[in-house]
Amino acid sequence: MTATLREKIQQAALFIKEQGIQTLEFGLILGSGLGELADEIENPIIISYGDIPHFPVSTVTGHAGQLVYGKLSGKYVLAMQGRFHYYEGYSLQEVTFPIRVMKELGVHSLIVTNAAGGINTQFTQGELMMITDQINYTGANPLMGPNDESLGVRFTDMSEPYDKAYQETAREVAAKMALDLKEGVYIGFSGPTYETPAEIKMARLLGADAVGMSTVPEVIVAKHAGLRVLGVSCITNLAAGMQASLNHEEVVETTERVKVTFKLFIKNILAAL
Ligand code: HPA
DSSP states (O other), X not given: OOXXXXXXXXXXXXXXXXXXOOOOOXXXXXXXXXXXXXXXXXXXXXXXXXXXXXXXXXXXXXXXXXXXXXXXXXXXXXXXXXXXOGGGTOOHHHHXXXXXXXXXXXXXXXXXXXXXXXXXXXXXXXXXXXXXXXXXXXXXXXXXXXXXXXXXXXXXXXXXXXXXHHHHHHHHHHHHTTOOOEEEEEEEOOOSSOOOHHHHHHHHHTXXXXXXXXXXXXXXXXXXXXXXXEEEEEEEEEOTTSSXXXXXXXXXXXXXXXXXXXXXXXXXXXHHO
C-alpha cells in the first residue's frame, strides 16, 4: 500500500520532531542566495532534506537543501535552506510538500523569500520588494487532484494571499531601517528559461511588478493550510528586455551584495511579528 499524502506528511513531521524539534511558530523559505539567514539561527538543529522521509532533494546550485530549526529574533523558526522548484521536474505537490510538513509541525505563519526579476520600471537591481499579491502563471496548481479535507478546503480563498497585517508590520520595520522597501505583485512562471522580452511586456500589462520561478505554489498551499504569509523578493536583475541579457551568476551576485540588509530586514520583521 502506498502512503497517502496525509500519511507522508505525518511520517516526515514525526521524523523531524524526533530530531528534537518542539515549539514552532514561523516557517521560513530562503530563496536563491538568501540561505545565509539560517546560519544566524541560535542553537540550530540541522536536518538534511535527504534524511527526511518523502522529502524531495534540491538540485540547484546556491541551495543547500536542509532544514534549520532554532530561535531567530526570539521566535521559534524552521527554515528551509533551499527550496524545490517546478522546473526541476518535481510535481507542484512535491514542491509544496515541506509547507504541509511545516503546518503539521505547528507553524502558524510562513515567510517566503526569493530572487526575482524587476518588471516595474521604477525598480532597481538590489532592491527589496514586499509581495502584496501574486499571479499564478505556472499553468498548474498544487491543489489539483483529490482534496483531503483534513488539510484544507476544496476551493481555497485567495483574496488575501499575503497577510495585510504582516505587510503593515514590514512597512513599519522598513521605515525604521530607512529601507526603501518596494511593493508589488509577483508573477510566477515555471522556468527554467528566463522569460522573453514579449513575456515580460505581457506580465507588466497583467499587473506584475516582479517575476520568478518559485513562491506561487508554496503560497497557494500555505493558504490552503490556513497559514499567514509574508513574502519578500530581492530584485536581483531587471527582467528580460530591460537589460542586455540574464544569467544565474548575476542573480547570485546581487543577493550576495544585498544579503546583509536582507537578513537584518527579515530578522527585524520576525522580532516585530
Ligand atoms: N526571471 C525569473 N526568475 C528570476 C529572475 C528573472 O528575471 N531573476 C531572478 N529569478
